[in-house]
Amino acid sequence: MYTDAVEYVTDLEQRVGERLGARRVRFTDTRRATVRVLARAGGPRTASELHDTLRDRVPLSSLYRTLTVLEDAGVLDRSHDAQGVARYEPAEWLLGHHHHLVCVECGAVKDIQIAPQVETEVSRLVERIATEAGYTATGHKIEVEGICRSCAR
Amino acid sequence: MYTDAVEYVTDLEQRVGERLGARRVRFTDTRRATVRVLARAGGPRTASELHDTLRDRVPLSSLYRTLTVLEDAGVLDRSHDAQGVARYEPAEWLLGHHHHLVCVECGAVKDIQIAPQVETEVSRLVERIATEAGYTATGHKIEVEGICRSCAR
DNA sequence: TTCCTTGCAAACGATTTGCATTGGA
DNA sequence: TCCAATGCAAATCGTTTGCAAGGAA
Numbered sequence: 001m002y003t004d005a006v007e008y009v010t011d012l013e014q015r016v017g018e019r020l021g022a023r024r025v026r027f028t029d030t031r032r033a034t035v036r037v038l039a040r041a042g043g044p045r046t047a048s049e050l051h052d053t054l055r056d057r058v059p060l061s062s063l064y065r066t067l068t069v070l071e072d073a074g075v076l077d078r079s080h081d082a083q084g085v086a087r088y089e090p091a092e093w094l095l096g097h098h099h100h101l102v103c104v105e106c107g108a109v110k111d112i113q114i115a116p117q118v119e120t121e122v123s124r125l126v127e128r129i130a131t132e133a134g135y136t137a138t139g140h141k142i143e144v145e146g147i148c149r150s151c152a153r
Numbered sequence: 154m155y156t157d158a159v160e161y162v163t164d165l166e167q168r169v170g171e172r173l174g175a176r177r178v179r180f181t182d183t184r185r186a187t188v189r190v191l192a193r194a195g196g197p198r199t200a201s202e203l204h205d206t207l208r209d210r211v212p213l214s215s216l217y218r219t220l221t222v223l224e225d226a227g228v229l230d231r232s233h234d235a236q237g238v239a240r241y242e243p244a245e246w247l248l249g250h251h252h253h254l255v256c257v258e259c260g261a262v263k264d265i266q267i268a269p270q271v272e273t274e275v276s277r278l279v280e281r282i283a284t285e286a287g288y289t290a291t292g293h294k295i296e297v298e299g300i301c302r303s304c305a306r
Numbered sequence: 307t308t309c310c311t312t313g314c315a316a317a318c319g320a321t322t323t324g325c326a327t328t329g330g331a
Numbered sequence: 332t333c334c335a336a337t338g339c340a341a342a343t344c345g346t347t348t349g350c351a352a353g354g355a356a
Contacts, residue, residue, distance in 0.1 A: 026355080028311070047345080062312055064346060069311095084233040084320085085345070101286055110286060118278050125271050126297045133254055133263060135299030142295050144279045146288030179330080181336070200320080215337055217321060222336090237345085238320070 012039050012094055016075050025073050030058050034066050035075065035090065043100065043109040044079055044087035079141075081107055099142040105151035112144065165192050165247055169228050178226050183211050187219050188228065188243065196253070196262040197232055197240030232294075234260055252295040258304035265297065 016035050020027045037053050038045060047067060051060050058066070067088050070076040076088045082102070087109065089095065097119065101110045114122075122140060130137035169188050173180045190206050191198060200220060204213050211219070220241050223229040229241045235255070240262065242248065250272070254263045267275075275293060283290035 026310070028355095030312085059313055060345095061314075061347080065312080065348095068347090080233040080235075080237040082233075084237045084239055086237055101283060101288060103288065104291055112282055112286065114278065114282065118274065121271065121274070122295070125267065126295075129265055129267065130254060130297055130299040133265065133299075134302040135254060135256065135297075136305055137297065137299045138257055139298040140296060141298070142275070142279075143293060144283055144288075144290065145292040145294070146283040146286075146290045149287040152289055179335070181330095183337085212338055213320095214322080214339075218323095218337080221322090 012090065015094060016090075019075060020073055023073055025069065030054075030062065030066050031070060033057065034063070034070065038076065038089055039094075041089065043111050044077075044081075044089040046081070046085050046087050048085075050088075081109065083107065099144065101144045101146060103148035103151055104145050105147055108148055114142065165243065168247060169243075172228060173226055176226055178222065183207075183215065183219050184223060186210065187216070187223065191229065191242055192247075194242065196264050197230075197234075197242040199234070199238050199240050201238075203241075234262065236260065252297065254297045254299060256301035256304055257298050258300050261301055267295065 013032065013035060017027050020031075033054055034050060037050060047060065047063055050067075051058070051063055054063065067076060067078075067086075071078050071088070074091055075094070077091045079087050079089075079100075081087055082104075089111075092098075095111070096113075098111045098113050101112045102108070122142065126140045127137045166185065166188060170180045173184075186207055187203060190203060200213065200216055203220075204211070204216055207216065220229060220231075220239075224231050224241070227244055228247070230244045232240050232242075232253075234240055235257075242264075245251075248264070249266075251264045251266050254265045255261070275295065279293045280290045
């Protein structure tokens, strides 16, 4: 059984729509376009990168507002790259648990999956470490650093 | 055998001094004070937090320049917190390989160690993942997220 | 009508930089 | 003496916000 990208994205949009509906947040064209671009991106994107893609359609300030609304609604996750610039991607409940592979040269970020057994072990470990430090563990992030193909040559 | 904190810090400062000397970068009072504060901090600190500590001694702009010089010299590592604000700490070759425990409520960051056997496994895994994605692995970061004691109550 | 959303411009906060001055080797 | 380091003020850059206009319910 094979789920192609388009169908996957459609399903994702539908789930986003449901969540927004439940929260009385409108799923406007701009919001939909933003989610769609991010769903296809394969890694977190900056506001400026999104602005390049959505070009004339959306002024930067509106894009920022869109991103904030979607983040507050739990639709997007925000992280920060090596330069401290915000990067957005569909939230974990939409994309599934995953991590980031970062090129230390050019900063490109790509989503990656990690073997479930290792995830399990990391979770267990993380739990213990947090407890020892007096924290209640709520999650973890693994960032793999490397040099991508184009920077390597 | 027990190495106390002061001696440890002194040793760290000495190693920093050697590195800076080799690179013809002066180890001025401000730079020394900055390294000293960070060596004792137990986690990465923002420029503003450092400025609070070094108060009158150093204007913010000079502190930023100091941080940049030390980072360029490989003495400090820079990361970014959940708000995207830069945080500095002594580089890995000074502090040893470690990770961060972050409070998702207040943003406090604390250094943590991870069991060597898990580190080994993670490194191996990371290596493989990077290779599969066409990257050359250069390192990794694990960030443990939790709620600290004071935010929990 | 009543909110929510959008655009534009101005404001913000973190960080950087130009320039004149100071300080060390 | 001479280049590096510093202080201050102004500039930058990513991001946020006030306010008036446009749209959907």
